[in-house]
Amino acid sequence: MSEPVLVSACLLGRSCRYDGGENRDEVLQARLEREGLRPVPFCPEEAGGLSTPRPPAWLTGGDAEDVLDGEAGLVTDAGRDVTAAFVSGAEQAVEACRTEGIRRAFLKERSPSCGVCQTHRDGQRIAGPGVTAAALERAGIRCEGIEGRRRVDDDLS
Numbered sequence: 001m002s003e004p005v006l007v008s009a010c011l012l013g014r015s016c017r018y019d020g021g022e023n024r025d026e027v028l029q030a031r032l033e034r035e036g037l038r039p040v041p042f043c044p045e046e047a048g049g050l051s052t053p054r055p056p057a058w059l060t061g062g063d064a065e066d067v068l069d070g071e072a073g074l075v076t077d078a079g080r081d082v083t084a085a086f087v088s089g090a091e092q093a094v095e096a097c098r099t100e101g102i103r104r105a106f107l108k109e110r111s112p113s114c115g116v117c118q119t120h121r122d123g124q125r126i127a128g129p130g131v132t133a134a135a136l137e138r139a140g141i142r143c144e145g146i147e148g149r150r151r152v153d154d155d156l157s
Contacts, residue, residue, distance in 0.1 A: 002038040006097055006105035006141070008114045009041035011148055016043040020053035023108055023148030030152055032106075040100055044089030044113045044132040050082065057082050058112050058120035064134035074112060074131070077123075086113060090135035097141050105136050109145035116145030 010017050013024035032039050046052060055076035062072030068090070073083035090113065096102070107114035107130075115130035133143050 002036045003104075004040050004100045004102050005032070005037045006042050006093065006100075006102050006107075006136070007032070007039040008106065008108040008111070008146070009043040009046075010108055011106065011146055012039060012041050014041060014043065016046050016052050018045070018052070018054050018056050025146055025148045025150050026152040027150040028106060028146050037104075039106075040096065040102060042093055042096055044093050045085065046089070047092045048085035048087070048089030050085045050089075055080070056120075057086070058123055059131075060122055063121065064119065064129050064131045067131050068134055068138070086131045089113060090132040093132045094135050094139045094141070097136065097139065103141060105133075105141050105143045106146050107133055107136075107143055109147050114145075116143045118145070 010023040011025045011028055013022050015022045057074050057076045060073055060075050066072035074086045075081055107116050109115055110118045111130050112120050113130045113132040116133045119130040136143050
């Protein structure tokens with residue numbers, strides 16, 4: 001039986017990005033197949049109740065850890081508070097991992113939800129995880145950030 005892994009749904013070609021697009025990553029898909037991993041697609045922003053498309057959002061008042069601790073939030077570019085949706089999506093991602101026995105996740109880098117090494121705060125790109133990546137790491141799920149949109153033809157590794 002193949003090992004299940006959580007994967008940002010946009011990396012598998014689902015049109016769930018904030019702008020309605022996708023980030024299909026052929027290199028990741030080939031790796032999953034080669035390593036015998038079973039992707040479990042998940043979009044925490046949609047799971048949290050946000051529509052697609054939706055306005056861009058970012059962390060404000062602190063980092064993802066602060067959001068999870070109730071000390072910071074997330075707002076859209078128009079200033080609408082979407083903290084509850086992001087936290088709900090992160091909690092659902094953790095629950096999906098528990099239910100499926102998932103120990104690893106491949107997440108879309110630079111997302112305010114899924115970014116592993118980079119995310120957005122107050123409209124700027126910063127170092128640090130998004131809310132879902134932080135919640136998964138807290139739950140002991142190893143997260144790997146994937147840029148997205150790589151083609152197998154472009155992969156030199």
